[in-house]
Amino acid sequence: MDQNFFKGLENKTGVNMNDIFQLANSLQYANLKDENTVRQVVQQVARIAGRDVPKELEDKIVKTIVNDGSKLDFNTIANMMNKKK
Template sequence: MNDSFFRKIESKTGVPMEEVFALANAIQYADFSDERQVRKIIRKVGRLAKKEVPQQTEDELVNSIVKNGKAVNISDIQDMLGRQ
């Protein structure tokens, strides 16, 4: 893609594209039955969103994701963070 496209996204979100790509890569290769990996991803999403994830919310997300063992949907995590 074109660099100006990424610069526009960075300026609107305040999140460097390198961090977005790193998160996407982590999600793509993550083992969602591994609680430690899931917690790491949730914390990274929280940092990128500039939202603190309360322990109870993190635990609920982890339990839900690990129980299902499916790939995480970032929009679901963002939705849950937005309900705080």
């Protein structure tokens, strides 16, 4: 793809595209039924996004992915992270 496209995304979002590609590669063969693997992925996504994910929310996301990963989509995770208390 066009390097200018990725640079534009990086500038707009503040997220390094290399980090996104590394995350995507690590997920390719990840066992999303393994709690430790899922917890590492959640922490990695939070780090890339520059978000602090409280332990309670991390536990909820991990439980949702491990128990019901086949029905999980990014909107569900985004809603969980953006929900106000």
